[in-house]
Amino acid sequence: MPRWRRALRRHDQWVAAACFLVPAMLAVAFLRFMPAVLAVWEAIHVAGPGWPISLRNFHFLFTDPDFIQALRVTLLFSLVVNPLQITMALGLALLLSRSLPLVGVWRTLILLPVAIPQSVSAVIMGVVFRPDGPANAILAMLRLPPQPFLTSPLQALPVIILILCWIGVGYWMTFLIAGLKEIPRALYEAAEIDGASGWQRFLHITLPQLQRQLAFVLVADTIANFLIFAPVQILTQGGPEGSSNLIMNDIYTRGFLYGDPTGAAAETVVLVSVMLVIVSIQFRLMQGRHSV
Amino acid sequence: MSERRPPLALFLLAVALALSAMLPIWWAAISALRPSEEVFRYLSPISVWSLWPRHVTLANVHALLTGSFMRALCNSMLVTSLTLLIGLPLCASAGFAFTALRFPGRSVLFAIMVVGFLVPFDSVSLPLLQMFQVAGLQNSYVGLLLPALGNGLAMFLFRQFFLTVPDELREAAMIDGLGWFGIFVRIYLPLSKRAIIAAGMILFVFQWQAYLWPLLIAPSPDYHVASVAIAQFAGQLDVDYAQMLGGAALAALPPMIVLLFLQRYFTSSIAATGGKE
Amino acid sequence: MPPRTKSLRRRVLLASIVGATAVGRVGHAETVTLTFLNSQPDHTFDAAIAEFQTANPGIVIQPQQVPYAQLNAQIQARLGSKDPSLDVFAVDEPRVPTYAARGYLADLSAYRDATLAAAGPGALRATTWNGKLWTFPLWTTTQFLYYNVELLKKAGLQPPSADPAKRMTWERLLDQARKAQTAGAKWGFAFDQPDRYYEFQPLYESVGAGPGLTGPDMLTPAITSPAWVKVTEWFRDIYASGLAPRGIPYEQMADLFASGQIAYMVGGPWQAAVIVRAHLPFGLAPEPYFANGKPVTPTDSWALGISPYSQHRDAAVKFTSFLTLDAHGSQLAASKVPQIPANLAAAQAYLKVQSASGGEWTAAFADLVTYELAHTAVSRPRSKGYVQFEEIMNKMYSDIRNGAEVAPALKRADAQLRAVFARIE
Numbered sequence: 001m002p003r004w005r006r007a008l009r010r011h012d013q014w015v016a017a018a019c020f021l022v023p024a025m026l027a028v029a030f031l032r033f034m035p036a037v038l039a040v041w042e043a044i045h046v047a048g049p050g051w052p053i054s055l056r057n058f059h060f061l062f063t064d065p066d067f068i069q070a071l072r073v074t075l076l077f078s079l080v081v082n083p084l085q086i087t088m089a090l091g092l093a094l095l096l097s098r099s100l101p102l103v104g105v106w107r108t109l110i111l112l113p114v115a116i117p118q119s120v121s122a123v124i125m126g127v128v129f130r131p132d133g134p135a136n137a138i139l140a141m142l143r144l145p146p147q148p149f150l151t152s153p154l155q156a157l158p159v160i161i162l163i164l165c166w167i168g169v170g171y172w173m174t175f176l177i178a179g180l181k182e183i184p185r186a187l188y189e190a191a192e193i194d195g196a197s198g199w200q201r202f203l204h205i206t207l208p209q210l211q212r213q214l215a216f217v218l219v220a221d222t223i224a225n226f227l228i229f230a231p232v233q234i235l236t237q238g239g240p241e242g243s244s245n246l247i248m249n250d251i252y253t254r255g256f257l258y259g260d261p262t263g264a265a266a267e268t269v270v271l272v273s274v275m276l277v278i279v280s281i282q283f284r285l286m287q288g289r290h291s292v
Numbered sequence: 293m294s295e296r297r298p299p300l301a302l303f304l305l306a307v308a309l310a311l312s313a314m315l316p317i318w319w320a321a322i323s324a325l326r327p328s329e330e331v332f333r334y335l336s337p338i339s340v341w342s343l344w345p346r347h348v349t350l351a352n353v354h355a356l357l358t359g360s361f362m363r364a365l366c367n368s369m370l371v372t373s374l375t376l377l378i379g380l381p382l383c384a385s386a387g388f389a390f391t392a393l394r395f396p397g398r399s400v401l402f403a404i405m406v407v408g409f410l411v412p413f414d415s416v417s418l419p420l421l422q423m424f425q426v427a428g429l430q431n432s433y434v435g436l437l438l439p440a441l442g443n444g445l446a447m448f449l450f451r452q453f454f455l456t457v458p459d460e461l462r463e464a465a466m467i468d469g470l471g472w473f474g475i476f477v478r479i480y481l482p483l484s485k486r487a488i489i490a491a492g493m494i495l496f497v498f499q500w501q502a503y504l505w506p507l508l509i510a511p512s513p514d515y516h517v518a519s520v521a522i523a524q525f526a527g528q529l530d531v532d533y534a535q536m537l538g539g540a541a542l543a544a545l546p547p548m549i550v551l552l553f554l555q556r557y558f559t560s561s562i563a564a565t566g567g568k569e
Numbered sequence: 570m571p572p573r574t575k576s577l578r579r580r581v582l583l584a585s586i587v588g589a590t591a592v593g594r595v596g597h598a599e600t601v602t603l604t605f606l607n608s609q610p611d612h613t614f615d616a617a618i619a620e621f622q623t624a625n626p627g628i629v630i631q632p633q634q635v636p637y638a639q640l641n642a643q644i645q646a647r648l649g650s651k652d653p654s655l656d657v658f659a660v661d662e663p664r665v666p667t668y669a670a671r672g673y674l675a676d677l678s679a680y681r682d683a684t685l686a687a688a689g690p691g692a693l694r695a696t697t698w699n700g701k702l703w704t705f706p707l708w709t710t711t712q713f714l715y716y717n718v719e720l721l722k723k724a725g726l727q728p729p730s731a732d733p734a735k736r737m738t739w740e741r742l743l744d745q746a747r748k749a750q751t752a753g754a755k756w757g758f759a760f761d762q763p764d765r766y767y768e769f770q771p772l773y774e775s776v777g778a779g780p781g782l783t784g785p786d787m788l789t790p791a792i793t794s795p796a797w798v799k800v801t802e803w804f805r806d807i808y809a810s811g812l813a814p815r816g817i818p819y820e821q822m823a824d825l826f827a828s829g830q831i832a833y834m835v836g837g838p839w840q841a842a843v844i845v846r847a848h849l850p851f852g853l854a855p856e857p858y859f860a861n862g863k864p865v866t867p868t869d870s871w872a873l874g875i876s877p878y879s880q881h882r883d884a885a886v887k888f889t890s891f892l893t894l895d896a897h898g899s900q901l902a903a904s905k906v907p908q909i910p911a912n913l914a915a916a917q918a919y920l921k922v923q924s925a926s927g928g929e930w931t932a933a934f935a936d937l938v939t940y941e942l943a944h945t946a947v948s949r950p951r952s953k954g955y956v957q958f959e960e961i962m963n964k965m966y967s968d969i970r971n972g973a974e975v976a977p978a979l980k981r982a983d984a985q986l987r988a989v990f991a992r993i994e
Contacts, residue, residue, distance in 0.1 A: 013393045013394055013395050013472075014395050016389075016393055016471075016472035016473075017389045017393040017395045017398075019385075019472075019473075020385040020386065020388055020389035020393070020472070020476070021385070021386055021389045021390075021401070023382045023385065023386075023442075024382050024383060024385060024386035024389075024405075024442055024447060025386070025401070025405075026442075027382065027438075027441050027442025028404075028408040028409075028442045028444065030423075031420065031438060031439045031441075031442055032408040032409065032411050032413075032416065032442070032444075033404075033408055033411075034419075034423065035416035035417075035418075035419035035420040035423065036408075036411045036416050038416075038419035038422075039415060039418075039419055042419075060988075060992070064988055065984070066985060066988075092309065095302060095305065095306055095309075096306060100302065100303050100306055101303065103306070103555075104552060104555030105310070105552065106306045106307060106309070106310035107310075107551075107555060108548060108551045108552045108555065109310040109311070109313055109314040110309060110310050110313045110314075111551060112313070112314060112317060112544055112547070112548055112551075113313060113316075113317065114497055114501075115497070115500060115543070115547035115548065115551075116317065116320075116540050116543065116544050117500075117501055117518070117519035117522055117523070117540065117543065118501060118503070119503060119519065119522070119523050120320070120522055120523075120536065120537070120540035121316075123536070123537075124316045124317075124319070124320055124537070124540075125316065126818070127332070127335065127821075128316060130335065130816055130817065130821075131814070131815055131816040131817075132335065132336050132814070132816075132817075133335045133336060134335050134336060134338055134342065137336035137337050137338045138338065140336075140337070141337075141338070148815070148816070148971070149816070150816065151815050151816045151970075151971040151972070152971070152972075153971075153973075166313065166316070170313065171493070171497065174490070174493060175490055178486040178487075178489070178490055181486070182456075182486070212452055212455075212456070213452075215452075216448070216449060216452050219448075220445055220448075223409075223410060223445075226412075227412045227413075227414070229414070230503070237963075237964055237967065238964065239964055239967050239968050239971070240967065240968045240971045240972075240973065241968050241973055241978075241981075248412060248414070248415075251412075251414075251415060252414065253960070255415070255418070256641070256642040256645065257641065257642075257956070257957075257960050258956070258957045258960060258989055258992075259645055259667070259671075259956060259957070260989070260992045261418065261649075263992060264415070265415075268412065268415040268416075271412065271415075272407075272410055272411055272412070275410050276407065276410060279406075279410065328846075329824065329827060329828065329846065329847045331824070332821060332824050332825075332828075333828060359611070360611050418646055418649075418650075421646055421650065422650045425650060425652055425654075430652075430654060507635055507636075507639055507642075507643065508642075508643065508646055511606060511633040511634070511635050511643060512604075512631065512633050513611060513632065513633065513634055516634075520635070520636070523636040523638075523639070524610065524611065524634060524635075524636050525610075526636055526638070526820065527608070527609065527610055527637060529837065529839050529906075529907065529908075530820065530823065530839070530843065530907075531820040531821075532610075533820075533821075
């Protein structure tokens with residue numbers, strides 16, 4: 001191709017890129033970045049004489065036992081809830097990507113909880129796990145002792161994880177079904193002819209072919225779970241004894257309830273940094289075979 | 293997956309899982325048919341009355357359908373539809389730009405976009421509110437709509453999906469003389485039905501579930517959305533559970549209908565995607 | 570694309586349109602729109618607003634409702650950003666010092682005498698801080714002891730008297746509650762708001778242990794004294810011993826009593842209507858006190874504040890004083906909610922209605938409320954940090970109710986309070 005044509009082509013791509021990208025970039029710039037920068041500024045800005053930038057807010061945070069606990073609880077929570085939700089979603093996706101009768105109905109029903117505002121899902125599940133509620137009633141039917149559920153520092157977080165699974169698993173399942181449907185049937189047929197078992201087909205065809213979708217679901221789910229706060233705020237307010245105080249709930253409490261916006265801003269900066277680190281690690285791990 | 297008819301056991305399993313996921317919503321729906329005193333009456337021990345109202349009353353349903361809740365539901369449907377209509381093209385275009393076009397700074401911009409959607413929306417809602425107040429967008433549909441449009445996750449999804457479209461198709465189209473817009477609309481989009489639905493779901497859930505932002509930007513009852521209206525039933529001193537739960541069940545209806553309708557696109561298998569085989 | 574020619578005719582047309590709208594604007598300059606932010610259910614204030622608008626044709630009221638749990642956040646968000654579109658808003662009276670200190674409230678001291686005359690000294694105290702009046706008192710509260718007639722009969726217990734002179738002690742009440750539980754009641758006793766400081770402040774005040782805040786600014790926590798530990802242990806024991814239910818949120822507690830599962834409940838007067846609707850025979854008695862202590866009941870409720878950034882201060886004052894200082898307006902404002910008007914004249918009428926509402930079950934309503942408000946009511950501590958204090962204490966009570974050990978919980982709350990107060994400028 002002649003040089004002038006190549007140059008024109010590059011220019012052409014630039015212009016096209018601009019047209020396609022401008023609305024989206026404007027949106028991200030104005031609706032996420034600008035307020036984020038304002039928030040960061042609030043976290044490090046100190047009015048009055050002297051150096052206008054200070055890490056005082058961060059110092060306060062890291063010496064606050066509540067914040068440290070929130071960090072710990074959130075990391076533990078993240079380690080459990082993400083694999084759990086994705087495994088359940090994958091299992092359901094494998095089941096519901098088959099052509100079962102009325103499969104669209106079953107998929108929709110499992111997906112439905114995500115359409116209910118989180119505040120109400122929280123109330124409904126709170127009723128389920130009341131000490132005198134249906135969950136304990138079912139346990140009684142199975143001759144098991146009643147459990148304290150949300151009133152126990154040991155059980156509160158697991159119950160919240162369960163509730164989040166009920167709410168979200170259908171959502172992630174849908175993405176994975178889309179991915180499963182993309183896998184060409186010919187691959188499976190060839191493997192069957194070669195005598196591969198169901199499990200081997202799963203390991204060597206399904207999983208690798210799903211890698212892109214799994215990567216997407218993993219990253220998106222991780223991010224979503226770092227931002228959970230409505231069920232915590234409504235059901236346990238972070239208790240008992242701070243055992244369910246996820247970091248977004250702590251930020252909300254600090255910013256909206258304690259009226260400490262600079263502390264909340266600093267905490268948000270920490271949260272986003274942690275998420276960035278974890279998401280980049282996930283990206284790196286997924287980078288293995290395909291480009292993500 | 294194989295063509296053989298799947299075993300009955302799997303079908304029953306699917307039905308059982310679907311129905312148990314649905315149970316709490318069902319309970320919420322019939323709570324609206326109960327008189328207020330009976331909402332929590334039959335929780336334990338579990339009986340047939342746990343899942344069916346013992347005494348049916350239409351008073352709560354009537355209040356829901358004739359009160360301000362219906363307006364809030366309509367607001368939600370309007371705002372969410374507009375979000376999809378404007379947001380999907382916006383996110384798809386971005387995904388396309390990051391995939392098909394080559395320009396300097398592409399990966400940097402992509403990284404910036406990814407970081408952008410890591411920012412928890414609820415944390416920046418206060419500074420965002422100030423910006424919107426200055427622009428006079430309080431109590432308006434535009435104010436409700438804007439923050440949901442640029443959804444980084446949806447953009448990311450589109451990019452992921454567009455990466456699977458083989459280069460040959462694009463090159464062929466360029467040789468045929470299609471401009472970038474033509475390539476986008478005539479080649480990429482038709483191949484991406486599933487991505488569009490998936491991204492639509494992301495935008496939809498984000499907007500339908502939105503609570504904190506609509507509350508901040510539109511406290512006027514005329515602009516309440518469904519999630520806010522449902523929370524309104526929780527007063528300081530007493531909660532109208534029958535209406536709240538009934539409202540929640542009602543608010544689940546439009547998404548349910550839409551999702552049922554869209555299932556068709558999920559079941560169509562991809563026979564040919566050009567260079568896939 | 571239309572031609573960019575600006576003909577003379579076009580310019581004249583434009584000018585005349587602008588002129589006409591300007592004239593029109595002057596003509597409509599009389600109409601003032603006031604926004605009124607509160608967290609009550611829709612249509613609560615419709616009657617009062619309609620009456621006010623009829624009497625004041627130039628003023629239009631635009632109510633804005635948000636859920637109770639979000640009101641504090643809304644107020645902070647809008648007033649913190651000096652939003653001029655907010656005129657009148659509801660203020661929870663204990664939060665008046667916090668909001669006044671942050672500059673969210675307009676000074677209403679000019680109306681001090683009118684407020685005192687209309688609502689009495691208690692209401693005036695609740696709406697004043699640092700010598701200035703900041704809000705107009707709208708409603709007030711107190712607490713009753715509710716008892717289930719059938720459950721008491723089953724246990725052979727004498728129903729408590731509604732006469733304040735014959736008020737029961739806590740010791741005696743719990744004793745009777747245990748007997749009722751042995752005789753078949755699912756729960757012997759319950760507080761209707763089990764995780765709120767509002768409910769427990771009277772316990773500490775009754776034995777003289779103080780409200781938990783001290784110091785010149787009421788910004789020093791004082792919750793680790795032996796008296797505080799003792800009362801809190803007493804509270805913990807009620808739940809640990811199985812006398813009162815765990816895990817039931819406040820919103821579902823009245824229903825538990827109304828369905829006949831609790832023998833005695835301390836709760837607000839607004840619960841009476843719920844129980845009457847459920848047709849459960851019940852009775853009213855004054856809230857108990859600790860032997861060797863004095864009878865104390867909690868009080869204070871909502872007030873109305875005016876934003877200092879409002880552009881229509883006079884109209885706002887007219888509206889708010891109609892809802893609070895005017896007896897008729899106050900009555901209309903309380904017509905749809907089970908709240909006692911702070912306005913003394915309106916309260917009398919309201920209490921009469923309430924006493925009649927449930928026949929013999931609610932006969933003691935008016936007398937009990939009047940007595941408690943006049944003799945035993947104690948407001949919450951007036952502190953700039955009350956909002957944070959309440960949040961932290963509420964969480965602590967929730968933990969203790971769920972079984973946390975008292976001394977460590979008090980120490981933890983103490984540390985949290987000190988940290989949070991240190992952040993207040």
